[in-house]
Amino acid sequence: MSLFGTATTFGAGGTGVFGATTTDSHNPMKDVEVTSPPDDSISCLAFSPPTMAGNFLIGGSWANDVRCWEVQDNGQTVPKAQQMHTGPVLDVCWSDDGSKVFTASCDKTAKMWDLNSNQAMQIAQHDGPIKSIHWIKAPNYSCIMTGSWDKTLKFWDTRSPNPMLSLTMTERCYCADVVYPMAVLATAERGLIVYQLENQPSEFRRIDSPLKHQHRCVAIFKDKQNKPTGFALGSIEGRVAIHYINPPNPAKDNFTFKCHRSNGTNTATPQDIYAVNAISFHPVHGTLATVGSDGRFSFWDKDARTKLKTSEQLDQPITACCFNSNGNIFAYASSYDWSKGHEYYNPQKKNYIFLRNAAEELKPRNKKW
């Protein structure tokens, strides 16, 4: 028995039985770890709006909670508060003044969390889990838009138990984005609907999907005048479509690109395709970040049609990402995204939120392609 004999080497990268930390790939990019991350997969992240001093990060998780951290300038994160739903939280958003946070959950409700009083109250109810939630600030109204798997899109003024407006869709809402006066909604069965929000929300156009596979994430981008002009749509099979609403030359301006795939130059072996889990546009540069089931994030310049950077591979999928209001911080969450079903779910695996300096890496290429 060699237990108490001569010292044996403990293989690098081995697993520590009693919690000894060993080298692993949970943070290959050496980014800042947010303290007290949620206990289950992180479904959504959102940074506070520019109207607020300082940076506050909200994260919703499958542990039914929504947490708020303050991100200090030195990169330190301070957990501030937490609210609970009775089901997993699927989406969060901020009000434009930063005083409130809205949360959407599998428990079929949406809540408004007043950060000043730390009180949360239900403001919306659906017949199915609510997959997306967005704050709409129009000149003549402000409201909350919720998209649900019950195939409705509802608008709430947060004071009435009944929606201001309820629009029926042909399919379940899978993802949505809002940049006033435009909202875009991607649904199951590759549905794609654009809404205009001026005066009152109404359907603007249904678009044939530019993608072949299930829609998974969508983000609106703006033009030079800061007006929404199109959207990036990510699919479950490693591809993102850049789609303009009214392009001068649709055939040329709209395009798709591959992402979140294994190195596919070798034609002998099949290329592994992963889901694109989230897309986020840089608020200053207009470049975009995508994160995928492959555990990588990538930065892209859609105008130059080039990739700016791809991260190392994390040991878990990246499930959510966002930029802070001035674009200096890129937050991304590493946790299981259920892409391989429940057999691959390990509840013991820790979840992380990382913060990365995004000031430089997302600057667009100088030259146009």
Next chain:
Amino acid sequence: MTEATRGWQPFRDGPAQVKIQAVSLSEEDPPVFQDACDASQAAAQQQRQLFESQLLVSTGDEALDVWDRYVTWCLQMSDGQRDAGLQALLEKAVMQFANKSYFDDPRYIGMWIKLAQNSSVPGDMFRYMEAQEVGRSHAAFYVAWAQHLEGQGDLQQAARVLQEGLSCNAQPLGSIQQSLRCVQVKLSGAGVTADVGSPPRASQVDLRPRGRKRLAESAGCSVELNLQLPSVVPRGQSLPLLGPGAPAEEGPHTARSLAADPREELEAAQLPSCEGSRASEEGGVAGKESGADDNVRSMYCKELLTNGVEEFCFEELRAQRYALGQRQEVDEKIRRLKDLEEKLKQELEEKQRLLLLRRSQPAPLNQVDEGGSGGGANAARKRPAAEPLQIFSNPVSGSASTMPDDNHTASMLSLQGRQIQPNVQRCLPASGREEAEFKDPGVEEGRLSLTEAAVVVGGVQNITLCAVPDNTRDFAGSAHLVSTPCIRRGPSSNADHQGVVSQQQGAAPRPNHPGSSTGNKLSPVLEAHTTSSSLGSSVATDDPDTSKTGEDPPLRDPCSGETRKHLLDQVEVSSFPGYHTVGTPLPHVDQDTQLSLGGEVVFILSKLQEEEQFSVFSGLSQGKHMVLKVERSLLPWDFYVVSQLRRRLSPGDSASLPHARCFLFLDACVTLYAVPRHQRLSEWVGLSEEAGVASVVSSLLLMMRTFHSSSLLLGALHTDSMLLLTHGDSGDSLLCVDLLSSLDLQLQPDLTSASQVPAALRYLQQGVLKTTDSPYQVELDLVCLAEAVHLLLTKRKMVVVEEEDGWMVEELGRATARVGRKSLWRKLFHLLLNSSGGSSLSVLTQLLDLPVATTPGGHRDDLVVAMAI
């Protein structure tokens, strides 16, 4: 329609009355569907989604069941119309279960029949079914086929099909015969004579699947046959429908397409009928996506996402699973409460009976009877205080009570001394027989106790009903539970029990539940006993003072026989299920002897262990392995501890515990365990590799955690008395056959002061244990565990040294490098030796759970493999 096919034909029958009540799915009716959809459509949609989401989380037989209901529902919805979506659904269903094991399942056959009936070429489909031997022994198949043929006007062929069914002995034969008669009647009516007399085999030529040419001619539309089976065969799966004996070459179109190169078929992709829109969109869109995705592999659960007709996203899958988990949690909780209720009811009945018995008992009869061995044993245990042996001259004692004097040891005498007296009365048998008849003096008492019992019953029933712990658990709690399942399990199940017990304390006495005796106050039943005995039976040798003392003076050794005796009487171990008294002395037990225990004959195979106080044997009874512990003391302490363990664990957790019974002979106590295959731990460790030691360590940790979570302590850990039980798939566990040092924290809540436990002395002197830790006996367990682990690893006695950060075993002292596996062992010993002030459960859980946490998907064995240097 015959019995066999009834219910499979709603398609033909038109829509059944079953109109979907999916409207009730939404409790409230929010003003949603004002737009295009009308309510029924929405309801149907909802129902459809319900089915599809059920499909997501069910597998195997359960999934088949869901499919069956789904398909039936769709048929009802389709209103008898042929429906491409339905067809696609059916194709998907039959493909999913294209496995020989289902070919005889009526549900599967039903789906095939529906598929055939709904298809444009039913004849081909039926022939294909026959070729694949789907439903060959089921009348429904032949009847449906014959009906189709009949519909085509081909009565002769229909008759032949039915004949074929008869010759295959398809069940139920009656339905085939009935159909056949109908067909024959029609045939004769049509002036055609059926070929009934000819041997059925002769007609088979026509039934056999035909070649391509014949098919094309006969069907004329075989090109339409849209069952593109291979296109939905999941990746990596062979084509299951093409059984080894299936006639591939001569098979119909479908069979041939199955036989074709699967890759080619896979590339043909998408079922045309599956999602009408999808296919067309596919074409329209293709141009937009730059670059074709050739030679790619989807790294996600594609099959799951499109299990039914609708597609799902990951989150929907997960939400479904989440909802399922929640439902199961609630179900589980209900089940556990029911179990508990049942348990309490049984206990209550038992107590009532005992109470009655006691009341009705004639005064001098205070001895223990043994089940079924006759009244002769009556006086067996009765012993006057001063002269235990006087029993033999007791006139009441029957012929059976012969007690060999020489078996009496000094300890026995002391046990049978004064201490036993007041409690003898409570040692009534679990099921009294002869004594149960009320003798005259006891009648009044009996009545009285009945009314009391009624009060007790009422009390408990009420309490059982209200004692439902909070049903809602917040997610933080359940998230915590998921990450550290074991921490929760112990305390919570404990809490459940205690919740009930403490509420019960006032009204419903459960003297045999230690939880109720934590206070110094006597429980009402005990008081009742005392009162009743002093009132009713003046002759009884009961000494109320002793009973009322309840607790022992704290300085007594909690493991002493005297204490044990008192405690066991206090909890009425004699009323525990599995407790038997035998009114005879124990016959000689040794290898190759037989021992009759409770009507069961145990063959003793070998002696496993021999100690001063007890011996352990391995035996066989009715083909089952048994372990017997024979003790010369008359204290069924081991039995008590194991029973309490079972009682305090949740039913699910206690299921894996070996079942223990106890037979109290006149001169010995036999504890009988029904166990799976077993081996002495010491032998096993000697044989096994280091990795084996590590796995034993993990079993030890588990065992100790089970004990601690039930408020039981092992006291000392003798690896010699451990048996390794092999449960088959569920892994190994340990059985400790020496529980003499074991302590019950619920029964003995006063374990605080020094030097109570002899085993602790050494550690107390060394300073590893401090008496200020209360109760230090918990820490003692952990230290003993460390000692045992040390012994297993090194075969040497453990020597501890004190370091700046606490106690450590000598071999792993300061000088040792603090890297590598040794650091893991250091951590283990550090935690075990320095647990003071912390919770033992958390220490044990930490030791057990950390490895799992750090090795994703790893089995617990991995941990220990790593530990084993």
